Amino acid sequence: MSLALTDVWFRYRTMQTHVLQGVSLEVGRGESVAVMGPSGRGKSTLLGVAGLILKAEKGEVRIDGHVRAPSDGPGLLGQSVGWILQTVSLLPRRGVVDNAAMPLLAAGWSRREARREAARRLDAVGIDPEDDRQARTLSGGEAQRVGVARALAPRPVVLLADEPTANLDAKTAALVGRVLFAAARDTALVVATHDEVLGAMADRIVRLGDPVESREQP
Amino acid sequence: MTWRLRELLTEARSGIGPRGIAVGLIALTGLAAAATVSGMQAEGAIRQENSLRRDGSLVVAVQYRDGEDMERQRPLKGRDCERLNGLGGVQAAGGILLERPPAPVPFPEGPGIPALHVTPHALTVWQAEAPMDEIVIGPDLEDLGTVTVGTALIWDAGPAYQVGSRADAYIPHSGLRSAVMIPHHADANLSECWIKVSPGNQRLGLELATAVFSQAQVEIVPWLTAQTQTLSPTQQWHAFVDWHPWFAVAVFLALVIFVITWSRRSEMAVYRAFGTTNGELTLLITAETAVVLLPAALVACAISVTVTAGLADGTIPTDLASVIVRILGSTTLLTLGLTPVAARLAIRGTIADQLKDR
Ligand SMILES: Nc1ncnc2c1ncn2[C@@H]1O[C@H](COP(=O)(O)OP(=O)(O)OP(=O)(O)O)[C@@H](O)[C@H]1O
Ligand SMILES: [Mg+2]
Numbered sequence: 001m002s003l004a005l006t007d008v009w010f011r012y013r014t015m016q017t018h019v020l021q022g023v024s025l026e027v028g029r030g031e032s033v034a035v036m037g038p039s040g041r042g043k044s045t046l047l048g049v050a051g052l053i054l055k056a057e058k059g060e061v062r063i064d065g066h067v068r069a070p071s072d073g074p075g076l077l078g079q080s081v082g083w084i085l086q087t088v089s090l091l092p093r094r095g096v097v098d099n100a101a102m103p104l105l106a107a108g109w110s111r112r113e114a115r116r117e118a119a120r121r122l123d124a125v126g127i128d129p130e131d132d133r134q135a136r137t138l139s140g141g142e143a144q145r146v147g148v149a150r151a152l153a154p155r156p157v158v159l160l161a162d163e164p165t166a167n168l169d170a171k172t173a174a175l176v177g178r179v180l181f182a183a184a185r186d187t188a189l190v191v192a193t194h195d196e197v198l199g200a201m202a203d204r205i206v207r208l209g210d211p212v213e214s215r216e217q218p
Numbered sequence: 219m220t221w222r223l224r225e226l227l228t229e230a231r232s233g234i235g236p237r238g239i240a241v242g243l244i245a246l247t248g249l250a251a252a253a254t255v256s257g258m259q260a261e262g263a264i265r266q267e268n269s270l271r272r273d274g275s276l277v278v279a280v281q282y283r284d285g286e287d288m289e290r291q292r293p294l295k296g297r298d299c300e301r302l303n304g305l306g307g308v309q310a311a312g313g314i315l316l317e318r319p320p321a322p323v324p325f326p327e328g329p330g331i332p333a334l335h336v337t338p339h340a341l342t343v344w345q346a347e348a349p350m351d352e353i354v355i356g357p358d359l360e361d362l363g364t365v366t367v368g369t370a371l372i373w374d375a376g377p378a379y380q381v382g383s384r385a386d387a388y389i390p391h392s393g394l395r396s397a398v399m400i401p402h403h404a405d406a407n408l409s410e411c412w413i414k415v416s417p418g419n420q421r422l423g424l425e426l427a428t429a430v431f432s433q434a435q436v437e438i439v440p441w442l443t444a445q446t447q448t449l450s451p452t453q454q455w456h457a458f459v460d461w462h463p464w465f466a467v468a469v470f471l472a473l474v475i476f477v478i479t480w481s482r483r484s485e486m487a488v489y490r491a492f493g494t495t496n497g498e499l500t501l502l503i504t505a506e507t508a509v510v511l512l513p514a515a516l517v518a519c520a521i522s523v524t525v526t527a528g529l530a531d532g533t534i535p536t537d538l539a540s541v542i543v544r545i546l547g548s549t550t551l552l553t554l555g556l557t558p559v560a561a562r563l564a565i566r567g568t569i570a571d572q573l574k575d576r
Contacts, residue, residue, distance in 0.1 A: 053491070053569045077569075078492030085573060089488045093235045105225050106493035114225075150492070 001062065002188030003027040003050060003158045008059035010042075010049055019045045022059070025206060027158070027188035032181060034199035035192045037208035043192035044086075046208070047160045050190060051081050064157045078103045082156035082187070084147045084180070086163040090135035096122060097132050100150040107154055114153075121149035125179045141172035148180050152187070159187045165195050177201050221498050230505035237478050242510035244474050249518035249549055250525075252467040253542045257526035260541040265530075276309070278423035280411040281437045293407035298430050302411075305426065307419035313408035464549040471511075471549075472556035479503055479564035486565045487572030496565060503561035508554060515550045519543060 003026070010020040019042040027033050035043050048054035050061060052070045061068050063080055082103075090099045100118035105111065119129035125145040135143060144164055151159055164180060165173035177198045181189070191202060199205050221229075282293045294313065302311035411431070415423040427438045479486070486499055494502070522542050527534035565572075 048570050053573075075493070077490070083491050085491075089484070089491075089573065091233070091485060091488065094232060098232065102489070103492040105229065106221055106489070106498075108220055108222055109225075110222065111225050111228060154493075 001026050002029045002031075002064060003190065004060070004062040005046075005050060006060040006062070008046075008049055008056045008061065010045055010054060010056055012045075018057075020049065020056075023208075024059075025050075025190075027190055029157075029188055030185055032184065032189040032191065032202040032204075034202035034205045035190060035208065036194065036196075036199050036205055039194075041208040043208060044162050047162050047190060047192050050158065051083060051160045052077055078151075078156075079107055079154045080157045082151035082154065082159040084144070084151045084159070084161035084164045086166050090138075090143055090146055090150075092136035093134055095132040096127055096135060096138070096146045096149075097129050099135050099146055100153055103150060103154045118149065118153055121153050121183075122146065124183055125149045139172075140167050141176055144168065144176045145179055148176070148183055152183055156187055159184050159189045161189070161191045161193075163193055163195075164191065165193065165198055170197070173198065220495065226498060226502055227505050230502050231509055233502070233506055234509060237482065238506055238510050241471075241474060241478055241507065242514045245471055245511050245553070246514040246518055246521075248467040248471055249515055249546055250521040252464040252549055253518055253522035253545050254525045255463050256545045257522050257538060257542045258529060261526055261530050261538055264535070264538060276415050276417060276420065276423070278413045278415070278420075278427050278438065280313075280413070280427045280431050282407075282409050293409065294411050294431060296408050299408055299411035299413075302413055302426060302430065307415050307422045308426070309414045309416050311411065311413045313411035464545045465552070468549045468552035468556060471553045472560045475503070475507055475553075475557050476560035476564050479561050483565065483567075483572045484574075487569050490565075490569045491573060496562065499565055500558045500561045503565075504554065504557045507557045511550055511553060515546050519546050522546075 005023055005025040008020050008023045009018050011018040023046060025033070025046075035046060037043060045054065049056050052061070052063075052068055052072065055070050063076065068076060090096075091102070097115050097118050100122055101109075101111070101114035104114035104117055109117070122129040125148050127142060127145055127149065135146065138146065144167075147164070148161075151161075161180060165176050168176060173195060174197055177195075178201070180191070181201050189202075191198060193199055280294060280299075296313065299311055299313045302308050411427075413423045413427055424438060431438070489499055489502070490496070519542060523534055523539055526538065526542065530538075
């Protein structure tokens with residue numbers, strides 16, 4: 001199993017109740033899951049725990065069969081686990097190729113090799129790498145597609161996308177969604193979204209309900 | 219599984235945006251201001267020190283006092299004074315004859331006088347600092363009628379000097395430079411002996427004077443009292459602090475770097491979210507800072523040298539230029555040393571929070 005969460009509990013230090021109360025989730029390679037549910041129910045939090053930027057209070061996070069925690073550090077972050085973020089998070093003054101190449105550079109690639117691979121990824125999501133435009137000049141949809149190319153460049157085992165289409169109009173959202181699901185064929189894809197159209201593209205939908213305060217604490 | 223150093227440095231160079239340029243301009247202003255202020259302070263201090271020396275701060279005067287009610291004191295022995303010449307740390311020693319000297323050996327048959335400055339009532343002669351061939355005679359020597367402006371003085375087979383001008387009054391002690399000769403009256407009595415020491419040897423001058431003239435009823439005084447010896451601890455501390463505006467500038471620049479890095483936290487979080495460690499990020503920020511700071515320091519150097527020179531009659535002595543270069547070097551190094559600390563503080567915290575900071 002590429003990604004396996006088992007009975008995960010999580011609480012922000014400033015909060016009384018647990019945002020995640022015994023959540024379990026399994027996603028295999030090439031499989032996609034949409035995490036849906038009302039705002040504030042912990043979709044981003046779930047992705048944070050799965051993506052090793054938040055530490056579960058209880059429960060297990062397995063990536064590619066190994067139990068992992070944030071302390072396993074940047075060796076996994078952005079490499080085994082790719083991120084696509086809600087707000088556009090490109091380096092604004094850098095070209096799209098450098099942006100998409102960044103995770104590879106962080107993994108020790110030479111810039112030439114990294115840029116070549118990034119260009120292939122950009123091509124696959126419909127961005128022309130020859131143009132190499134500055135990220136700040138891109139439209140929201142273009143930027144999000146560069147984000148997809150960047151996240152997939154290091155061939156992650158797990159790809160996490162937090163509301164990748166939230167800032168886009170319906171037509172662009174559908175395009176980005178198609179690009180995302182097509183490009184992520186080789187990974188385990190988890191998408192947090194409010195967008196039913198995007199959700200419907202996933203193999204499965206997981207709905208996070210209301211947090212139940214009376215549930216047993218770990 | 220980490221950045222190659224070369225690629226990280228390239229990343230730093232490419233990552234310099236408007237904020238980096240702002241840091242560069244702030245650094246340029248701060249560095250230029252610190253270096254110029256320090257340069258001007260140094261210029262003032264050097265000028266003051268030079269004028270103190272010109273006024274005789276390196277001269278110790280040993281004076282014979284002929285008290286009225288005292289039994290007759292022994293005057294200073296000319297030979298005691300003369301033999302101080304040639305001691306390490308002593309640049310020159312000589313004095314004033316107690317009594318008006320007899321006529322010197324007629325010139326030009328007799329030996330010449332290897333000196334330039336002649337004081338009233340003295341046959342002690344001094345070699346001036348510059349120009350070497352300029353000779354000044356005192357009025358009393360001229361009164362003897364054998365030497366006057368225009369005459370040549372020859373000393374043994376040594377160099378010939380031409381008497382260039384006539385001193386109307388007392389010549390400043392700072393004129394003392396090299397060995398002094400008392401041609402006819404090595405044993406003559408002196409009313410005053412001067413010891414001119416090389417810089418840093420004021421104490422030695424006082425000690426020598428005390429040791430050599432301990433037998434006489436004498437007064438031993440520095441010609442000028444150095445100002446630093448009269449400063450209170452508070453004043454000394456103020457003087458010390460005044461000398462270090464560069465320190466404040468380095469701390470200020472580190473603060474600017476902290477604030478700028480803080481404002482780029484979400485950008486830094488993106489780097490972190492894709493596998494860059496905090497250590498690598500710190501190096502990245504430090505390298506970015508270096509890329510803007512080093513050119514800023516060079517331009518600041520040019521500016522402050524120009525400004526300081528402009529304020530100091532258009533020329534700038536090499537020691538002053540080296541003060542400015544060292545100030546800028548220290549500030550730049552200190553800033554670069556503080557940058558990793560500032561950067562590390564600014565990127566502290568969890569990635570999850572930083573990705574939301576926008
Ligand atoms: N850093 C934090 N500190 C404290 N509480 C937080 C923090 N981040 C989120 N929360 C809280 O945790 C809960 C879940 O937040 P989360 O961001 O996971 O929701 P979400 O389902 O992604 O919502 P949305 O659909 O609006 O993005 C919310 O009640 C939120 O207020
Ligand atoms: Mg969310």
